Amino acid sequence: MRKINVIEDIKEIRRRRPLIHHIMNFVVMTDAANATLAIGASPIMAHAIEELEDLVLVADGIYINIGTLDNIWVNSMIKLALLAEKYNKPLLLDPVGAGATKLRTEVSKKILETGAVKILKGNAGEMLSLAGLGEKVKGVDSLAETGYEAVSILAEKYNVVAVATGKIDYVSDGDEIAAVEGGSELFKYTTGTGCMLGSVMASFMAVNKDHMNAAIEGSAVFKKAGEIAEKRSGDNPGTFRIELINALYNIDKYNLTDLRIRFLK
Amino acid sequence: MRKINVIEDIKEIRRRRPLIHHIMNFVVMTDAANATLAIGASPIMAHAIEELEDLVLVADGIYINIGTLDNIWVNSMIKLALLAEKYNKPLLLDPVGAGATKLRTEVSKKILETGAVKILKGNAGEMLSLAGLGEKVKGVDSLAETGYEAVSILAEKYNVVAVATGKIDYVSDGDEIAAVEGGSELFKYTTGTGCMLGSVMASFMAVNKDHMNAAIEGSAVFKKAGEIAEKRSGDNPGTFRIELINALYNIDKYNLTDLRIRFLK
Amino acid sequence: MRKINVIEDIKEIRRRRPLIHHIMNFVVMTDAANATLAIGASPIMAHAIEELEDLVLVADGIYINIGTLDNIWVNSMIKLALLAEKYNKPLLLDPVGAGATKLRTEVSKKILETGAVKILKGNAGEMLSLAGLGEKVKGVDSLAETGYEAVSILAEKYNVVAVATGKIDYVSDGDEIAAVEGGSELFKYTTGTGCMLGSVMASFMAVNKDHMNAAIEGSAVFKKAGEIAEKRSGDNPGTFRIELINALYNIDKYNLTDLRIRFLK
Numbered sequence: 172m173r174k175i176n177v178i179e180d181i182k183e184i185r186r187r188r189p190l191i192h193h194i195m196n197f198v199v200m201t202d203a204a205n206a207t208l209a210i211g212a213s214p215i216m217a218h219a220i221e222e223l224e225d226l227v228l229v230a231d232g233i234y235i236n237i238g239t240l241d242n243i244w245v246n247s248m249i250k251l252a253l254l255a256e257k258y259n260k261p262l263l264l265d266p267v268g269a270g271a272t273k274l275r276t277e278v279s280k281k282i283l284e285t286g287a288v289k290i291l292k293g294n295a296g297e298m299l300s301l302a303g304l305g306e307k308v309k310g311v312d313s314l315a316e317t318g319y320e321a322v323s324i325l326a327e328k329y330n331v332v333a334v335a336t337g338k339i340d341y342v343s344d345g346d347e348i349a350a351v352e353g354g355s356e357l358f359k360y361t362t363g364t365g366c367m368l369g370s371v372m373a374s375f376m377a378v379n380k381d382h383m384n385a386a387i388e389g390s391a392v393f394k395k396a397g398e399i400a401e402k403r404s405g406d407n408p409g410t411f412r413i414e415l416i417n418a419l420y421n422i423d424k425y426n427l428t429d430l431r432i433r434f435l436k
Numbered sequence: 437m438r439k440i441n442v443i444e445d446i447k448e449i450r451r452r453r454p455l456i457h458h459i460m461n462f463v464v465m466t467d468a469a470n471a472t473l474a475i476g477a478s479p480i481m482a483h484a485i486e487e488l489e490d491l492v493l494v495a496d497g498i499y500i501n502i503g504t505l506d507n508i509w510v511n512s513m514i515k516l517a518l519l520a521e522k523y524n525k526p527l528l529l530d531p532v533g534a535g536a537t538k539l540r541t542e543v544s545k546k547i548l549e550t551g552a553v554k555i556l557k558g559n560a561g562e563m564l565s566l567a568g569l570g571e572k573v574k575g576v577d578s579l580a581e582t583g584y585e586a587v588s589i590l591a592e593k594y595n596v597v598a599v600a601t602g603k604i605d606y607v608s609d610g611d612e613i614a615a616v617e618g619g620s621e622l623f624k625y626t627t628g629t630g631c632m633l634g635s636v637m638a639s640f641m642a643v644n645k646d647h648m649n650a651a652i653e654g655s656a657v658f659k660k661a662g663e664i665a666e667k668r669s670g671d672n673p674g675t676f677r678i679e680l681i682n683a684l685y686n687i688d689k690y691n692l693t694d695l696r697i698r699f700l701k
Numbered sequence: 702m703r704k705i706n707v708i709e710d711i712k713e714i715r716r717r718r719p720l721i722h723h724i725m726n727f728v729v730m731t732d733a734a735n736a737t738l739a740i741g742a743s744p745i746m747a748h749a750i751e752e753l754e755d756l757v758l759v760a761d762g763i764y765i766n767i768g769t770l771d772n773i774w775v776n777s778m779i780k781l782a783l784l785a786e787k788y789n790k791p792l793l794l795d796p797v798g799a800g801a802t803k804l805r806t807e808v809s810k811k812i813l814e815t816g817a818v819k820i821l822k823g824n825a826g827e828m829l830s831l832a833g834l835g836e837k838v839k840g841v842d843s844l845a846e847t848g849y850e851a852v853s854i855l856a857e858k859y860n861v862v863a864v865a866t867g868k869i870d871y872v873s874d875g876d877e878i879a880a881v882e883g884g885s886e887l888f889k890y891t892t893g894t895g896c897m898l899g900s901v902m903a904s905f906m907a908v909n910k911d912h913m914n915a916a917i918e919g920s921a922v923f924k925k926a927g928e929i930a931e932k933r934s935g936d937n938p939g940t941f942r943i944e945l946i947n948a949l950y951n952i953d954k955y956n957l958t959d960l961r962i963r964f965l966k
Contacts, residue, residue: 198465198481200728204892209938214892215798216728219771222802229801241484241508243771268480271494272487360685362469362479408474409681416939420890463730463746506749506773533745536759537752625950627734627744673739674946 173347173434177388177427180379185211185423189231189377191370194218194248196238196267199363202412203236206367209419210392212374218247227254232377236366237278238267245278249285256287261382263290263373265366270300283329289382291325292334292369294318299335301325319435322348332382334372336365340390343436344383351387352431353394355401360408361415368393371419391430396422438612438699442653442692445644450476450688454496454642456635459483459513461503461532464628467677468501471632474684475657477639483512492519497642501631502543503532510543514550521552526647528555528638530631535565548594554647556590557599557634559583564600566590584700587613597647599637601630605655608701609648616652617696618659620666625673626680633658636684656695661687703877703964707918707957710909715741715953719761719907721900724748724778726768726797729893732942733766736897739949740922742904748777757784762907766896767808768797775808779815786817791912793820793903795896800830813859819912821855822864822899824848829865831855849965852878862912864902866895870920874913881917882961883924885931890938891945898923901949921960926952 193216195203200216207214217226227233233255235248255262266279279301282288293301295318302321318335325333326345335341340351358364372389379385396418403417404410418425458481460468465481472479482491492498498520500513520527531544544566547553558566560583567586583600587608590598600606605616623629637654644650664687665679683690723746725733730746737744747756757763763785765778785792796809809831812818823831825848832851848865852873855863865871870881888894902919909915926948933947934940948955 196481197462197727198469201466201731201892204728205890205938205942208890208892215801216726216769217798217802218769219804222804225802225804239481239483243508243773268482271480272482272490274484274487274490360473362466362473406686407682408470408685409678412470412681413678413939413943416942417937420938421936461746462727463734466731504746504748508773533747536745537747537755539749539752539755625735625738627731627738671951672947673735673950674943677735677946678943 173384175384175387175432177392177430178423180375180388181211181423183378184374187378188213189374190215190229191232191234191373191377192217192226192230193370194235194244194251196236196366198238199366202363203367203370205416206419207370207374209416210371210374212377214370218244220247220250223247223251223254227251227258227260230260232373233260233262234369234373235262235282236265236267236369237275238366240275240278248278248282252282252285252287256285261289261376262287263292263369263376264288265369266291266293266297266301267366269293269297276300288329288331290334290372290376290386291329291331292336292372292386294365295321295335295337298322298325298333332386334386334390336368340394342383342386342390347383347434348436349387350433350435351390351394353398355397355411357401357408357411358397361412387432391432392422395425395427395430399425438649440649440652440697442657442695443688445640445653446476446688448643449639452643453478454639455480455494456497456499456638456642457482457491457495458635459500459509459516461501461631463503464631467628468632468635470681471684472635472639474681475636475639477642479635483509485512485515488512488516489519492516492523492525495525497638498525498527499634499638500527500547501530501532501634502540503631505540505543513543513547517547517550517552521550526554526641527552528557528634528641529553530634531556531558531562531566532631534558534562541565553594553596555599555637555641555651556594556596557601557637557651559630560586560600560602563587563590563598597651599651599655601633605659607648607651607655612648612699613701614652615698615700616655616659618663620662620676622666622673622676623662626677652697656697657687660690660692660695664690703914705914705917705962707922707960708953710905710918711741711953713908714904717908718743719904720745720759721762721764721903721907722747722756722760723900724765724774724781726766726896728768729896732893733897733900735946736949737900737904739946740901740904742907744900748774750777750780753777753781753784757781757788757790760790762903763790763792764899764903765792765812766795766797766899767805768896770805770808778808778812782812782815782817786815791819791906792817793822793899793906794818795899796821796823796827796831797896799823799827806830818859818861820864820902820906820916821859821861822866822902822916824895825851825865825867828852828855828863862916864916864920866898870924872913872916872920877913877964878966879917880963880965881920881924883928885927885941887931887938887941888927891942917962921962922952925955925957925960929955
């Protein structure tokens with residue numbers, strides 16, 4: 172039986188303060204940086220191709236999010252993935268909008284084909300698209316009912332831990348599948364919560380070499396933070412966005428023994 | 437007499453959840469995405485020229501804001517306007533800083549000349565500049581006393597609904613002119629409130645083909661949200677920014693029968 | 702003895718509402734714009750090389766922050782510095798990440814070599830790197846113990862007012878050295894507080910030609926705002942970020958006679 176120790180890994184993040192190198196979309200850069208700081212890690216956002224190697228060398232984890240890409244940024248994403256592979260730094264990819272445009276699907280696949288990606292995390296629609304399950308994806312905020320089918324296929328195809336987010340997050344390494352429940356309806360009314368989850372998950376990935384565990388922990392902690400934030404903000408998404416950062420920062424003060432993680436396989 | 441039904445159109449936005457494709461400035465991307473979500477629509481921010489057509493095909497409304505432009509982004513803006521025209525998708529243009537630099541004035545005119553723009557919304561200074569009324573514009577936060585003169589000229593010249601924002605927003609389709617009052621002094625102390633208004637207005641535009649009505653509704657709802665937010669935040673612009681999102685999200689719970697819309701012509 | 706009149710200069714900012722032209726990093730654009738508005742100045746963010754001259758002509762202060770640079774942006778930064786020099790507009794440079802990558806160190810030096818920089822403000826690690834003191838810089842959020850040594854060297858070398866931020870901010874014009882204490886531990890858990898300080902300091906620089914005073918005032922006011930914000934937000938960095946803007950906006954309502962400014966030399 173897989174043993175997950177969320178509290179230990181939160182302590183480890185706060186002890187080591189791992190540097191997470193982001194290529195992040197423009198929309199969520201501020202909130203992703205603040206989420207990274209709140210969980211206890213240290214963010215840097217940089218995309219200039221000339222400095223990527225300097226930064227990969229000191230990074231503890233790398234997170235590529237394709238949310239607002241163009242040619243210049245795509246070149247940097249590919250280069251960053253190759254450097255992650257070269258220097259054996261764990262990489263999390265968020266294929267925002269894969270399936271919604273050909274460009275995004277292709278760029279996601281190119282990054283996956285470098286072999287550097289350790290965790291591939293998208294919403295159910297994006298993951299179903301990448302898995303070739305032909306789900307139609309409407310925009311980047313769509314939430315398909317289930318990403319259950321997609322994660323096994325993608326985990327095996329690309330040798331990654333695959334995470335499909337939604338009401339339930341499904342996490343698979345190709346052998347096992349975990350389902351993580353919780354979170355808040357207000358995630359849908361706050362831009363970039365999925366992207367912020369990526370920052371949190373990359374922070375766990377940077378301190379836990381068992382990437383299946385890291386992905387499950389990131390997902391469970393973020394859903395828990397969402398529940399706490401919802402309670403503190405009522406039906407107010409503006410306030411929720413602030414309380415989500417507060418909750419991540421203070422997450423160790425809450426009961427973390429009731430995280431809703433189930434293994435389906 | 438023009439019949440405006442704000443409540444019905446808010447319901448319609450929330451029922452249809454229209455996809456609003458933004459080319460937005462870097463400063464306000466997060467807040468504009470959150471404002472779009474709060475009113476009930478679905479935002480996407482994308483500028484890569486290669487994916488614009490894929491996105492226009494599924495978009496219900498398009499919003500170009502030139503707030504932080506450069507060559508690469510200008511090419512995408514022009515291309516996006518041409519695609520909006522080709523596929524008959526309604527386009528709202530916010531000519532941020534027109535009059536402040538030659539580049540911004542020229543880019544605004546180029547986008548207008550595509551014929552795709554249905555709503556042209558700027559602050560009074562920007563609109564006076566585009567109308568050739570030689571107002572000097574100081575930065576992007578300037579608020580001239582009145583954009584009354586500008587809107588008729590621009591509506592007729594470019595066959596658009598023209599909106600000049602300020603203490604009073606003036607809206608004209610060339611025939612009628614509406615004045616919308618309300619809002620908050622804190623709009624001036626919160627970056628990008630004009631840009632966020634653009635997102636809200638584009639959401640109304642996406643569900644109401646009478647673009648004069650959509651513009652008036654967006655303006656009136658945003659001013660109302662500003663009043664609510666001010667009451668809830670005291671003289672605190674940081675809090676105001678959060679409460680503005682809360683107010684947009686909960687706008688249907690407030691009395692919307694007292695919106696201050698007058699027809700001047 | 703140097704006479705510092707913070708209250709007078711805050712009034713002056715609010716009376717003149719100086720236009721601060723930013724080339725700012727993507728991560729902090731929103732918060733920096735809001736900090737500029739909160740202290741009473743008027744921000745513009747623009748990087749297109751074609752419009753820089755138009756904007757420099759009307760700007761009262763210029764702020765270059767290299768936090769998320771690439772080739773296109775670097776060209777604009779150099780051009781903007783040359784224009785600042787040409788039109789004698791005061792320039793504040795924040796060399797984010799200098800020392801962390803060769804690119805950032807080189808770009809910082811190139812901008813310094815234009816002779817346009819009046820205030821050079823970085824965290825202690827960045828300043829030690831630029832001063833050739835070989836401090837290893839870990840990411841952009843690192844805080845070395847002291848920047849005391851760096852500021853005199855840099856002030857003399859580049860004929861600037863040099864500011865090394867940290868628990869204590871050190872400010873030097875080459876002759877004197879001031880130490881400014883205060884602030885909040887939550888600065889470290891909120892992305893871009895150093896960058897926001899830059900916006901506030903540039904606002905003082907725009908109204909006070911004694912740039913040593915302007916730098917000290919910006920530093921002291923920002924630290925005071927941090928203390929106020931911390932009191933109002935508890936141990937909550939999400940709330941802190943909002944309260945920091947509230948505090949800057951309302952700073953004149955607080956006691957500003959207890960700012961902790963000491964002259965060491």
